[in-house]
Amino acid sequence: MSHDATAQFNPLDPHGHHDHDHEGHIVVDWKILLGILMALLFFTLLTVSAANFEKWIAAEFDVVIPNWVNVMVAMSIATVKATLVCAFFMQLFYDKFLNTVIMLFCLLALGLFLGFSALDLGGRGRVNDFIAAPIVLGGNSETAGMQSVLGSVPNKKTNLLTQIEFAKQTYIEEHGQEAWDQHNAELEAKHGHHGSHPVSDANRSIPTHGITPDLYSTTEPNHDGHTSHDDPAHDEDDGH
Amino acid sequence: MSTINAHHTPGAKPMRWETYKHEHHWRTAADEFDAAKLGMWLFLTTEVLLFGGIFCAYAIFRMMYPEAFTNGSSYLDWRIGLINTIVLLISSFTVAMSVRCAQLNQQFWLKANLIITLICAALFVVIKLTFEYIPKLSQGKAPGTWFSYPYAHHPEEPIWWGIYYAGTGIHALHVFIGAGLLIWVLVRSFKGIYGPKNYTMVETSGLYWHLVDLVWIFLFPLLYLIH
Numbered sequence: 001m002s003h004d005a006t007a008q009f010n011p012l013d014p015h016g017h018h019d020h021d022h023e024g025h026i027v028v029d030w031k032i033l034l035g036i037l038m039a040l041l042f043f044t045l046l047t048v049s050a051a052n053f054e055k056w057i058a059a060e061f062d063v064v065i066p067n068w069v070n071v072m073v074a075m076s077i078a079t080v081k082a083t084l085v086c087a088f089f090m091q092l093f094y095d096k097f098l099n100t101v102i103m104l105f106c107l108l109a110l111g112l113f114l115g116f117s118a119l120d121l122g123g124r125g126r127v128n129d130f131i132a133a134p135i136v137l138g139g140n141s142e143t144a145g146m147q148s149v150l151g152s153v154p155n156k157k158t159n160l161l162t163q164i165e166f167a168k169q170t171y172i173e174e175h176g177q178e179a180w181d182q183h184n185a186e187l188e189a190k191h192g193h194h195g196s197h198p199v200s201d202a203n204r205s206i207p208t209h210g211i212t213p214d215l216y217s218t219t220e221p222n223h224d225g226h227t228s229h230d231d232p233a234h235d236e237d238d239g240h
Numbered sequence: 241m242s243t244i245n246a247h248h249t250p251g252a253k254p255m256r257w258e259t260y261k262h263e264h265h266w267r268t269a270a271d272e273f274d275a276a277k278l279g280m281w282l283f284l285t286t287e288v289l290l291f292g293g294i295f296c297a298y299a300i301f302r303m304m305y306p307e308a309f310t311n312g313s314s315y316l317d318w319r320i321g322l323i324n325t326i327v328l329l330i331s332s333f334t335v336a337m338s339v340r341c342a343q344l345n346q347q348f349w350l351k352a353n354l355i356i357t358l359i360c361a362a363l364f365v366v367i368k369l370t371f372e373y374i375p376k377l378s379q380g381k382a383p384g385t386w387f388s389y390p391y392a393h394h395p396e397e398p399i400w401w402g403i404y405y406a407g408t409g410i411h412a413l414h415v416f417i418g419a420g421l422l423i424w425v426l427v428r429s430f431k432g433i434y435g436p437k438n439y440t441m442v443e444t445s446g447l448y449w450h451l452v453d454l455v456w457i458f459l460f461p462l463l464y465l466i467h
Contacts, residue, residue: 025270027343028336037333044325044460048318051465067306067466074461081457089336090450096274099281106285110292117296121303 026094036088040081047077257345257435273440280444284451287414291455294407298462301403305396312400313467315381320371321464324364325456331360332453335422335446342429342439350434350442354426357449361419368412407459414452421445 050073057063087093092100158166172180262269302309338353340346380388383405387398425445428434434442 025273025343027340030337030340033333033336033340037329040329040332041326044322044329047461047465048322051318051461051467055467071466074465075458078458078461082454085332085450085454085457089332089453090447095277099278102278102281102285103288106288110288113289113292114296114299117300118303121300 026091028088028091028094032088036084039084043077043081043084047074050074050077255347255432255435257433257438260433260435260438269437273443276440276444277447280447284447287451291407291410291458294403294410295458295462298403298407301396301399305394305399308394308396308400310467311392311394312397312404313463313465315376316404316464317371318464320367321460324367325460327360327364327367328453328456331357331364332450334360335449339439339443339446342434342442343436345435347429347432347435350429351426354422354429358419358422358426361415361422364415365412368408372408404463407463411452411455411459414448414455418445418449418452421448 051070054065054070057065086103092103161169168180260269262272266272266275334353334356338350338357341350341353376382380390381401382388382398383402384398387401389397422445425434425442428441
């Protein structure tokens, strides 16, 4: 609120004598307050009527309005009512804008809180599909929920093969073993090292040194001779 | 829209609001008032987030067990909720009016509006206890482990009652706290403390009471109307 320009700070008389200290503050007209009360009562009756109408139309005419419509109507009316209370009864409409900003930030925090909770709970079904899918090193795209999430992704059935193995088998089925051998030989000749490196997989990025003994020994594919042997624990495993 | 104009009646003994001095660390009484109001709004945001937790729990359990919530909602009489909504809306109006009366030095109507508000608060609690809490608890419609209602249909109905009592119970606690604040304001208004130069406490207590109303505005449809 703006104050009269004469209300300057006087260090010698900090209390001062300002008879019109509150002069800038608005006194809300009682007609406006009464009007807001009437509007609030009207919206209350409206939301009750909407809920009862929905029950009645379902019972009499067997017309079932979807639940989310019911929720949206009730919450929209409640939001309108809350806005009226905040703006006029709580005087945010006439007040310093800072108070409104504070409330809006609070509502933003509330929105994040409710929104992310809903996102989490609403997404559980999809996440469960991913979790339930069989685990194959490197992934096999056979994840059940993949289709519904990404839409156009081909829903390949790899029969638990890795994707690269599945791609190889598919190629051989279509073009024959000779075509694959021939092309593979060309690639070997060109690059020299093609195929001589171990297949990379996610487990190889896990550090195999750690304070917990045998932490990775069940998943570490260290029988194929590709693993580094600088970990004495694994050397013992290889000795079996 | 009028603005405040504080008149001194010549010769009469000044009322306490007329001699009100703001605390010395404020430049003006208006600064003091604005800061108090800002602080109240900051406090109200924490209140909103407190009830936000309850609303979030409501949303999660409703998404998980929609049938239990449909059953639970059908145990509540929307007419009782409607009456309590109207009672709270009227009390919110009278609190807003009491702020106006303090600003305009209408001492009688300041007290009258506060008393009407307190009557509404008592009415709300009495209706809540008489028609909801006491009959429901005596039937065994109690939250969580206290649940003993023998005619329930859905295994998660005790959770519905947990949400119901947590939401309405914490709201009722706020009704008591708000009423306590307003009783304090009423007592002080009998001493002539509030007037055009000093109505900060009327306004901030009023803001708290409006929050009670705001929460009920959302609790009412969520508990009574959505099915």
